[in-house]
Amino acid sequence: MTVAFRTIRELGADIRAGRVSPVALAEEALHRLDTVGRKLNAVVTLTRERALKQAHRAEEELKAGRDRGPLHGIPYGAKDLLATSGGIPTTWGAAPFKDRRFDFDATVIERLEHAGAVLVGKLAMVEFAGGMGYRQPNASFTGPGISPWAPDAWSGGSSSGSGSAVGAGCVPFAVGSETWGSILGPSTYCSITGLRPTYGRVSRHGAMALCWTLDKLGPMALTADDCGLVLDAIAGVDARDATSIDRPYRYDAGAARQFRFAVVRGTVDATEPGVRDTVAAALDTLKVLGSVEEITLPERPYEPMARIILWAEAASAGEQMIESGAIAGLTAPEDRVTPYARDVILAKDYLRALRLRGVVAREIDGVLRRFDAIVGPSRATAGPRLGAEFRSAIRGSFPDPLGAIGNAAGLPAVGVPCGLTAEGMPVGLQFMGRAWEENTILAAARAWQARTDFHRRRPPLA
């Protein structure tokens, strides 16, 4: 019995049938992270002591008939921007913080503990979740994240370790965060399934703040079904996060149905050729699951709007690091410089971006009212190389209207594997839904994964 590439549901069935124990799963996950995971620069800290304590407790509870649900006894990793108690470092991927410790657990960590999940490691990430303006993969004190699909390919960022640890079969799920692209990007490049929940669905208490009005925490796993199981455990209002919303969530893994999909004109053609061909083929396959209608969105400066919000809030959230000059200790040379540029964003322009955001949120909701999801490429590029600058919407070197709209409007999206380029690099398809419609987009993603086998393909470096 092995933890590698087995879903949460499969492992849960194995545990309850007595085929494997939570302690054995934790031991194997720790071993895989320590070997395969470290080769991919996916690991910051193995949380062995805490993991074995949690796994033993899960074993005893399940033997005694106390079943906490689908995550009970399941190992997982957490992006290293989530505070953890017990002397476990929380580094934010940044060298100046590599020995920093908190004396409390982030709400997400607490909720996963309550669900019986077993924390086996803090996973690598781009320093400051990419908020300092990195332009190439070597932007973490743990080294560049490597995709399990090629030794010279980037895992994506900023949830780099969460992507490659799940993609390499080290853990069945991980928690990542997205401000703009940090869940969907690594999920694409590591060929896994990633869910960006609606803003406010998951408490940010204890998570590093990059941009207060854009940051979301969400699951990264092998399947859409597993993402739903994890979201069920971590969602919910939290008095310690004033932006969390009192809107109860229960994952509904109901039966498949026909869907109404929209594709925004131009979003597929704007991608790299290998991505374009793969996504175009995926959209053809999608017609089996329902209707696919091409639509046009209002002409808006979507990316500039999202960038100004991101940069202004990141400049404020990181003010102490930037003003003190402590950013000089960061790994990526560009991260030591770029933040200074954001000093010149005027309050009036930031507020204009927030006002436009309100307009866009209403317009896109009006569009989505007619559909179950807008579908499109999760990422416009495939397999960026480790030693090179990558193209990024956040820097304006690639269009990403879906990412800008989805993140600025706080909409949920799930990214799923949809094939490989001719060079063997993963490509992703995203389903973006109305606010609070995680169950709808997860149902569409489940239907996609019932029809295809891309999520079951295994990478060469695992």
Add this chain to the structure above:
Amino acid sequence: MAAVDEAEILFALIRHRYADRLDAAQLDDLRKTVEGLVRDLAALRAVKMADDQEPAQPFIPYRADS
């Protein structure tokens, strides 16, 4: 004001604040970043908006539970 002029003015502020901790190459990199920022600002400012279109960010009055 032309975008390039605004970029120069904004860049001058950055240079005033931080030039002592940056070398020439870093300053040149920053100048390019500011030029991109100014292009984004120009795109945002070109959108016509009504005065009653408020920021999508509610302030919630605080009162501690007793």
